[in-house]
Amino acid sequence: MNIIEVEEVWKKFRIPHERRATVLDAIANTLAFFGRRRSTYEEFWALRNITFQVPKGRSIGIIGENGSGKTTLLRLIANVMKPNRGRIAVHGRIAPMLELGLGFHPELTVRENAVVFGAIMGLRRDKLREQIESIIEFAELKRFEDAQLKALSSGMQMRLAFSVAVQTEADIILVDEALAVGDMEFRRKCLSRFREFRREGRTLVLVSHDMNLVTEFCEDALLLSQGEIVASGGATWVVQEYIKNIESQSISSEGCGEEYGR
């Protein structure tokens, strides 16, 4: 059985040339439209014809250069955005770690923020009361639990966010470069928590530029380039393809450089 099914998904964005920020601008634009002037935005397909499945209990890595559509794909799976065409079916609860610390407020204390963020991440309130201690423990912020968040360093804030997020009981965990936070010791703790998730048979959807993470945590991987899948299959193989692509690109650009040099 598949836990995530993505079928022929297309996603289009409008890129405004000039942002219509006020009503007056919109009226001006509308008038311009009637005057048959060019519209002020262009359309851009961020994802084209994406199809893949994730079987229950397996994890998938999504790799590709910046702007290839990885985060857009995660947002579609998280139901934050809707695809223009195609269908996405998710069979299970999702915990998106698309951005850590969402809903954090600098004026609230560490503890209060943990409660708010936990509730948003879908932790049950009665559970949250019990878990709050272990969250603060995991984040190593016991000393600061009643301090306003703005007094903490950004690394500490990220640690708190991560500690709340890893308490999730969801079947599917979407991770977008979330591990790029914290010091080495904290990173080690997070990785071992991820291994636990894997042992429990939960699905990770991992967007990362760290190929070692992808090959360690994911059975399968997708390689995106300009919104299209250019390789999919076993994680090790896809990562090799990606590295090969990058190498061949850098060789060809070096070649160009030589030509210009002459």
Place this chain on the structure above:
Amino acid sequence: MLDVIWILVKKDFKIRYRNSALGFVWALLNPLSSMTILTVVFSLLLKSGIDNFPIYLLTALLPWRFFSIGTMQAAGSIAGNPSLVKKIYLPRYVLVLANNLASFISYLMEFAALVPIMIVLGMTVTPHVLLLPVIVLIEFLVVFGISLGLAALNVFYRDFYQIWDIALQLGFFLCPVFYDPNIIPEQYRFHYSLNPMTRIIESTRKILYYNGFPALFDLAAPLLSALLLLVVGYGIFRWLEPRLAEET
């Protein structure tokens, strides 16, 4: 979902009064100072001739404050929370509802805290007040309906916030806050009372100032407009919702 709403309400509420020495006391000082200013201007200087003018004012100022603060605060509730819209799936109306509920609780506390002052100023409490919750709830629906539409529109055009601010200034004079609605010429009376806040204020005043029951029609009419505003507001919200994540 109820858990999330409740936690967001508490968060909103805490943020409103944190880092201010007087905190919630401001929510009492503000209407009291409006009342004092308006009393001095209209009762002492302009001699409006309305008995017990401070109470007359407060019975209108309090509902009006909830209406203006509730809608104004909610107008930015989606545009001001991009991470909650972009990064996670929460039904987006939750943000508006939580914001409205925080204003609502603030309003109820304000009301409760000012009742003793109003009694000192000469208000009499009669069993008619039992009808007050109905009016308060109708007003909440009015505020929620407007907030839904406003919050969604404000994501696309920040001008709506400014437009609404001006509309509220006008609205303050269009509602019978500091004058007797009977000064409105007969031929405009119908248009005048189409404004749901007019009837909400008149009904509140009927109970607390005149110690009587508002006419059934004075409750049914704002309830109808509240439902209409909800339908329109929710319609606008649903229409714009798919694009909210892309525009915030």
